[in-house]
Amino acid sequence: MNNIVIKGRLTADPEMRKTTNGVPVVNFTVAVDRTFNRDETDFFRCTAWRATAEFVNQYFKKGQEIAVAGEMRCDVWEDDDGEKHSAWTVQAALVEFCGSKAQTDSAPKKKPYKK
Secondary structure, eight states: OEEEEEEEEEESSSSSEEEEOOOEEEEEEEEEESOTTTEEEEEEEEEEEEEHHHHHHHHOOTEEEEEEEEEEEEEEEOTTTEEEEEEEEEEEEEEEEEEEEOOTTTTTOOOOOOO
């Protein structure tokens, strides 16, 4: 079984593109604080496809909290010099909003308390 669930904040705006066949794909990175040491953070590179990619691209921006469920993938390739490389990514199957809704300028302002 290969399942992973992470919750954190986007480190940058998602990067949307389309494959040569026109399939939407978005890449983004999620910063997740460690449970027992809040001074340390792990960074997870994530990829979402099709409708999930369009959802992430439309509704998420840098700094927003996000929950991602999917599976870990290890991509392995060889460069021109024959050296092997690998990179781990979360293949996102489910993405959800987290945290409180951001306040906007249109939100009513509280009046200062006067005695």
